[in-house]
Amino acid sequence: MRTFYRLIAIGLVSILSVLPAQAVLGPESFPAAFDELLKNQNLANPAMIVIDGNTGAILYEKNAYSQRKPASVMKILTGSVVLEHLDPLSTFSTTVNINRDSKTVIVRGSYDPWISLDHNTARKMSRASLPFIGFRTMSFVKEFNGGSLKNYKVIYSGLYSKDVSNLKAFWAKRNFKPVMKSVSDETALMALGEQVVAENSPTVAALLEWIMLWSDNQISERLARLSAKAAGYGMDEKGVDAVFRDILAKLEIDDSKLIVADASGLSRKNKITAKLMGELLYKLRKDEKYSLIYAGLPIGGVSGTLKTRFLTTAPTAVGLVRAKTGTLNGTATLAGYVQATDREYVFVTLADEIPKGNTALKKARAAIDRVLGRIAAPNIPAEISPAS
DSSP: OHHHHHHHHHHHHHHHHTSOTTSSOOGGGHHHHHHHHTTOTTTOSOEEEEEETTTOOEEEEESTTSOBOOGGGGHHHHHHHHHHHSOTTOOEEEEEEEETTTTEEEEEEOOOTTOBSOHHHHHHTTOOBHHHHHHHHHHHHHHHTTTOOOSOEEEEESOOHHHHHHHHHHHHTTTOOOEEEEOOHHHHHHTOOEEEEEEEEOOHHHHHHHHHHHOOHHHHHHHHHHHHHHTTSOSSHHHHHHHHHHHHHHTTOOOTTOBOSOSSSOOTTOBBOHHHHHHHHHHHHHOGGGHHHHHHSOBTTTSGGGTTSSTTTOGGGTTTEEEEEEEETTEEEEEEEEEETTEEEEEEEEEOOSOSSHHHHHHHHHHHHHHHHTTOBOOOOGGGGGGO
């Protein structure tokens, strides 16, 4: 058995030995090598920072204080405020009650970010189903109203306006056209009759993982607004801006160059610096409270939005990069962590001045991958060294 492991060790060392001498850069080589690598025209003068994951020391920076569009890298800020203000184990519920005496349907929600328009998808992913809510409500209205859908009204609380519109449209197509009115949760609670529907969606932790892995814009936006509400702010852009600045202040990170237009990164008005995001990633990694962000990040060549990255552009980095991607027309961003032998680096790359179009985007992504490929390396245990 020892001979078997020795052969494996020799094989690993042999594989590493055939790589070019400059295949893996050490920290002391970053400045000169990265300056050369980032001259790549496909990146069009990006902003970048590399931080030692152990000490927090800045090992490389370029345009690190320049305001750049983050695209979906903005979702890392969303993740941080979600874990600061919401219970990761909490779930979202939506109930429907019917008061026969007042002929009223009462819908009480908890601002579920993930009510599905497709019933099969809802059941497959343990999400609340809008068709189930809609059909079951209509069925009981008919039962309680002599087979008729007329003369009933609907009051509701804790629903997003888009979900209200979807529910109203669903019912209208089936000739249920009640007057619908938004009320306070207290009013809805006082009007409760017989419960006929109770739907739930996954935990906050599961939703956060989905955001990180697949960059879902709607859930990111909604969870950030719920976080703002929990922090005492409004569920709007101003509330999101305030709660983002609160978390940065708590972590002692300068927010003076932060511009917040939304929580998903879709707006081109959003601005961050590589320095801000690098410091945030470093501090989140050091605090167990925010560990779900790291755990949920896509892995290069393996999962989520990074599943097809690095496979051909930087094969040595496959499995060694955990990062949040960001994409807008003319923008390619990537921020997260890269494993390099015995240490981990925090990195941020914001290339928001590239030409528009898919061709330029693919070239920029490939260039970013290759830069990370120069520092990514597996952690080869020291015990195998003598086997070489």
